[in-house]
Amino acid sequence: MLYFPPWKIALVLGVIVLGILFSVPNFVPESVRMEPARAEGEAPEPKGIWTILPHKTVNLGLDLRGGSHIVFEVDMDEVRQERLDNLAEDARNALRQLEPPIFTRPAVVAGEVIVRLPGAEDMDRALEALRALNEPVTTAGGGQSLQQTLDIVRGEDGQTLRLSITDAAFEAIRQRTVTQSIEVIRRRIDATGTTEPTIARQGEDRVLVQVPGESDPQRIIDLVGTAARLTFHMVEPNVDIGPGGEARTPPGVMVLPYPGAAEFGGVPYIAVQRRALITGDQLVNASQGFGPEGQVVVNFRFNTSGARIFADVTSQNVGQRFAVVLDEEVISAPRINSPITGGSGFIEGGFTVQTANDLANMLNAGALPASLTPVELRTVGPGLGQDSIEAGQIAVTIGFALVIVVMLLAYGLFGVFATIALLANVVLILGALSGLQATLTLPGIGGIILTIGMAVDANVLIFERIREEYQAGRSVVNAIESGFNRAFAAILDANVTTFIAAAVLYMMGAGPVRGFAVTLGIGILTSVFTAYTFSRLVISFWLRFQRPKTLAF
Numbered sequence: 001m002l003y004f005p006p007w008k009i010a011l012v013l014g015v016i017v018l019g020i021l022f023s024v025p026n027f028v029p030e031s032v033r034m035e036p037a038r039a040e041g042e043a044p045e046p047k048g049i050w051t052i053l054p055h056k057t058v059n060l061g062l063d064l065r066g067g068s069h070i071v072f073e074v075d076m077d078e079v080r081q082e083r084l085d086n087l088a089e090d091a092r093n094a095l096r097q098l099e100p101p102i103f104t105r106p107a108v109v110a111g112e113v114i115v116r117l118p119g120a121e122d123m124d125r126a127l128e129a130l131r132a133l134n135e136p137v138t139t140a141g142g143g144q145s146l147q148q149t150l151d152i153v154r155g156e157d158g159q160t161l162r163l164s165i166t167d168a169a170f171e172a173i174r175q176r177t178v179t180q181s182i183e184v185i186r187r188r189i190d191a192t193g194t195t196e197p198t199i200a201r202q203g204e205d206r207v208l209v210q211v212p213g214e215s216d217p218q219r220i221i222d223l224v225g226t227a228a229r230l231t232f233h234m235v236e237p238n239v240d241i242g243p244g245g246e247a248r249t250p251p252g253v254m255v256l257p258y259p260g261a262a263e264f265g266g267v268p269y270i271a272v273q274r275r276a277l278i279t280g281d282q283l284v285n286a287s288q289g290f291g292p293e294g295q296v297v298v299n300f301r302f303n304t305s306g307a308r309i310f311a312d313v314t315s316q317n318v319g320q321r322f323a324v325v326l327d328e329e330v331i332s333a334p335r336i337n338s339p340i341t342g343g344s345g346f347i348e349g350g351f352t353v354q355t356a357n358d359l360a361n362m363l364n365a366g367a368l369p370a371s372l373t374p375v376e377l378r379t380v381g382p383g384l385g386q387d388s389i390e391a392g393q394i395a396v397t398i399g400f401a402l403v404i405v406v407m408l409l410a411y412g413l414f415g416v417f418a419t420i421a422l423l424a425n426v427v428l429i430l431g432a433l434s435g436l437q438a439t440l441t442l443p444g445i446g447g448i449i450l451t452i453g454m455a456v457d458a459n460v461l462i463f464e465r466i467r468e469e470y471q472a473g474r475s476v477v478n479a480i481e482s483g484f485n486r487a488f489a490a491i492l493d494a495n496v497t498t499f500i501a502a503a504v505l506y507m508m509g510a511g512p513v514r515g516f517a518v519t520l521g522i523g524i525l526t527s528v529f530t531a532y533t534f535s536r537l538v539i540s541f542w543l544r545f546q547r548p549k550t551l552a553f
Contacts, residue, residue, distance in 0.1 A: 004537055012537050015529070016424055022054045022431030030057075058433045061441030061515050062198070062210045062380055064392075068217035071376035072185075072224065074178055074205040079370045083165060083173065084108045087133070087150075091115055091163060094129045102126055106163075113163040120158040127152065130161060174205060180369045182207055185224050187365035192223070192358075198514075206375070212439065217377055219358075225372045227327050228362040230280030234313075235321040235333055239271035256323070258330040260349060270330050272323045277313050282306030286363040288356040289346065296356045297346040300363065307343025315339040324349075326359075392445035399449050400426075403456050411463050412552050417542070418459040421535040425455050428526040429519065438522070441515030451523025454495070458531035462487040470551050477543060479551065484536055491532060499524045 004012075025033060033055050034044040046055040062069060088106040091113060095102040102122050106115045117126055134150045149169035153162045165173075182199055185207060189197045198210035211220055236253050249255055249271060258270040282302050289299040302310055313322070314336050323333040324347050331349040351359065403422065407415035429448055433440055466483030474482060502524065505517035542548075 004540055009537065012534060016427070016534065019424070019428040019431035019526075022435040023427050024053075025050075025055050026057045026430060026434060054435065056434055056437060058430065059437055059439045060212060061439045061444065061512065062212045063442045063512060064440060065212045066215065066380045067210065067212040068214045068220050069376075069378040069380060070209045070217055070220055070224075070374050071202060072181075072207045072209065072372040073375045074174075074181055074207065075371040075373060076174055076177070076205050079173060079177055080111070080165070080170065081108070083170075084111070084113055087163060087165070088113045090133055091130055094133060095126055098125055098129055102129075111164065115161040115163065117159045117161070123154070123158060123161075126161060127154070130163065133163075177369045178205055178207065181372065184365050184368050185209060188223055188361055189220075191361035191365060207372070215379070217379055221374050221377075223358050223362065225374060226362055227368045227371060228280070228359075228365070229327055229367045230283070230363060231276035231325045232278045232310075232313075233272035233274075233276055233323045233325055234317060235323050236271040236273060237321070241267065241269050241271050256325060256328060256330050258323075258333065260330070260332060270323060270333055272325070272330070276325075277322070278302070278306055278309055280363060280367060282309075283363055286360040288351075288353060288360050291346055291348060295348060296351040296353055297348050298351065298356050298360050298363070299344065299346045301344040304343075307341075310343060310345075311339060311341040315341075392442060396445065396449060396452075399452060403452060407456065407459070410460075413542075414459075414463050414466075414539075417535050417538050418456065418463075418531075420538055421459065421530040422452060422455055424534055425452065425523070425526050425530040428530065429523050432522045432526065433519070436522075438518045439515050440519065441512045443512040443516035444519040447516045447519035448523055451520060451527050454498070454524065455527035455531045457494075458487070458491045458527060459535065461490055462531070462535070466551070476548055476551055480539060480543070484532070488532060491528065495524050495528050 030044075033046060033050045035047045036044060059065075085108060088108055091106045092104065095104060095115070102117060102125070104115060104117060106113050108114075115126065115130070117123060130150075130152055134148045134152070149166060151164045151166055153164075154160075155162060178201060182201060186197075186199050189199065189209070189211065197212070198208065200208045202208040209220065209224060214220055236249075239249055239253060239255075241249070241255050252274050253271050254274045255269050255271050257268060258266075259268050261268050261270065282305060284301055284303045284306075286298055286300045289297055291297040301307075318336050318338060321333050321335050323330045325331070332347055334348065347359075349359075400422065404415070404419045407418045409415070411418065426448070429451070432438075462483055464483075465486045466479050469479035469482045469486075470476070472479075499521060502517045502521040506514055506521065509517060
């Protein structure tokens with residue numbers, strides 16, 4: 001029916017008005033819309049009337065805005081070595097728990113754990129105990145397969161056992177490690193407020209990170225590549241560590257770099273107890289703040305068990321120093337002046353607001369399961385992005401103009417209706433991209449052009465059906481009504497299948513491919529709305545006010 005009740009007219013026009021409101025900020029300079037950022041890293045706030053109107057613009061992707069492109073490689077050799085070290089320790093403990101115990105010191109040699117028994121008579125008991133360490137392979141999704149994690153082989157001398165990790169188990173470890181790394185990277189990047197970063201697996205053990213708008217790739221490397229393993233250790237004050245930290249230390253003590261000591265004329269090394277009192281796993285929150293003397297610090301708070309341990313440790317060691325260690329480097333070593341029973345404290349380390357924020361974000365995101373090494377680094381300059389934007393704008397303008405010319409020549413007044421619908425379609429796409437804060441990439445511009453063509457195609461279908469009905473002898477109103485109804489099924493079928501393809505692209509793709517899928521999906525929804533519902537409303541207004549007796553087809 002060409003009749004639109006008042007509520008439906010209000011709804012259609014309301015959607016168009018919302019689209020205009022959300023798209024307008026893209027044409028207003030930022031200095032008019034937003035207050036300058038108060039501090040580095042803070043987002044600017046809207047000002048004036050923009051505090052109540054939509055003020056966000058379309059997010060530009062890496063290829064349009066410029067930014068950092070980094071590929072990290074997960075250090076699986078480190079992971080394998082750590083697993084073998086843990087396996088050697090588990091084997092030693094398992095043999096010592098036997099009755100009578102077997103005392104031996106397993107060693108990691110050439111990718112295997114070598115267990116040399118005191119005598120050949122212990123072989124059967126040791127073999128049975130070590131087989132208990134074997135477990136079903138746990139996959140990345142948490143499932144278990146029938147394959148085992150260990151290969152256990154008897155040595156030819158009858159006193160040696162060789163343990164190695166099976167290929168299936170190591171592949172499962174690789175999958176879990178890379179998946180966990182991606183999740184930690186995503187939490188760290190998201191915490192910086194960066195919009196629509198691309199974080200995706202690349203190959204077996206590499207991770208692609210693209211951050212639009214970030215001109216300092218080293219900051220991303222520091223933020224993402226830091227393992228962020230936080231531990232707290234008591235300082236050993238009576239160890240002479242020498243000027244270069246080369247002195248031998250007693251058992252249970254280790255020497256770690258302490259760059260902060262050099263600022264006070266001290267040796268840049270410090271001796272601490274090897275055993276960690278508390279680990280970063282017991283942190284529940286970390287944030288940037290300011291210390292009693294106005295210095296920038298990182299505030300932290302432990303969970304219940306961590307707070308209890310921290311209170312006990314500080315109560316028993318008043319007057320002593322404890323070291324805050326981040327990735328095997330001491331960042332501060334304060335003296336305990338009184339018991340800290342509240343479960344919270346702060347870390348000093350000569351931070352700036354930016355570095356303190358980054359450290360807090362890393363601690364909140366958790367530690368990486370393995371080290372990351374940047375193996376590919378590219379910076380896309382804003383100039384190249386601006387060239388891409390201008391090229392895209394020219395392409396959209398030319399395509400739009402050609403479509404309008406063809407529609408006017410082919411359908412006359414109905415071509416004008418189609419042009420109005422096309423303009424509304426572009427406005428709605430721009431408004432939707434701004435409102436949803438989706439990212440526009442260069443392929444995304446291609447998606448917009450494609451949807452413009454699809455919107456025109458829908459209008460052509462409708463107008464051709466109207467022409468057929470009119471030439472068959474129907475009245476003007478009946479021909480238009482019938483034309484819209486007959487074309488609807490074909491329009492719906494074509495757009496539904498394309499929308500499904502866009503959804504699959506979005507789920508399976510990454511980066512520019514996902515950007516193309518976003519604009520294509522949004523464009524399909526808006527083109528169906530404008531080509532069918534909005535243009536139908538416009539034509540109904542024309543019929544109501546002009547009451548034409550003939551159609552100029």
